[in-house]
Amino acid sequence: MSWTDERVDLLKKLWQEGLSASQIAGELGGVTRNAVIGKIHRLGLSGRGQPTSTIKRARRPRNSAPVRQQRRTVTVGATALQAEVEVEMEAEQETELQPVHALVMPISRRLTIEKLTERTCKWPIGDPGDEDFHFCGCDSLESSPYCEYHAGVAYQTSDPRRRMKRAANG
DNA sequence: CCCTGATTCGC
DNA sequence: GCGAATCAGG
Numbered sequence: 001m002s003w004t005d006e007r008v009d010l011l012k013k014l015w016q017e018g019l020s021a022s023q024i025a026g027e028l029g030g031v032t033r034n035a036v037i038g039k040i041h042r043l044g045l046s047g048r049g050q051p052t053s054t055i056k057r058a059r060r061p062r063n064s065a066p067v068r069q070q071r072r073t074v075t076v077g078a079t080a081l082q083a084e085v086e087v088e089m090e091a092e093q094e095t096e097l098q099p100v101h102a103l104v105m106p107i108s109r110r111l112t113i114e115k116l117t118e119r120t121c122k123w124p125i126g127d128p129g130d131e132d133f134h135f136c137g138c139d140s141l142e143s144s145p146y147c148e149y150h151a152g153v154a155y156q157t158s159d160p161r162r163r164m165k166r167a168a169n170g
Numbered sequence: 171c172c173c174t175g176a177t178t179c180g181c
Numbered sequence: 182g183c184g185a186a187t188c189a190g191g
Contacts, residue, residue, distance in 0.1 A: 040175090
């Protein structure tokens, strides 16, 4: 595939709408997210708001040396401690999670192919067959077709205890 | 591990 | 110009 005017146009549009590079790649088809990002840069529209970075990396030769893959798993402190922190953070998130509004897509993120797979929430939104019918698309839990919130919704009807627990928490 | 965008550079 | 490989970070 090449960057035709239409494809570039769609690329710009989706990028401006806030879709991630991989999602755009999936939308366009025939390109990888790297290709998308590369094009974004060439078009000079990189830096949407402030995703990540503002960092400066030292350039590094690619051809000559195979380059020792110094996988930086810096683990500054103790691994055990790091694990603890993670658990704590997760617990916090769970406690603070609640709003239905938080699941609302900021933009028309209608899921098409690609991303709608194993780890994306397949909770239907809208009427099937309707033009605006789409899926939640949030990160889904492992071994679950739905995201955290929608999984909870699904279980509410079948598990009263879960409902009570949720009510107590939030 | 999953993901994100950023950058380099051989093609 | 293109994009894979690589990088830094969440």
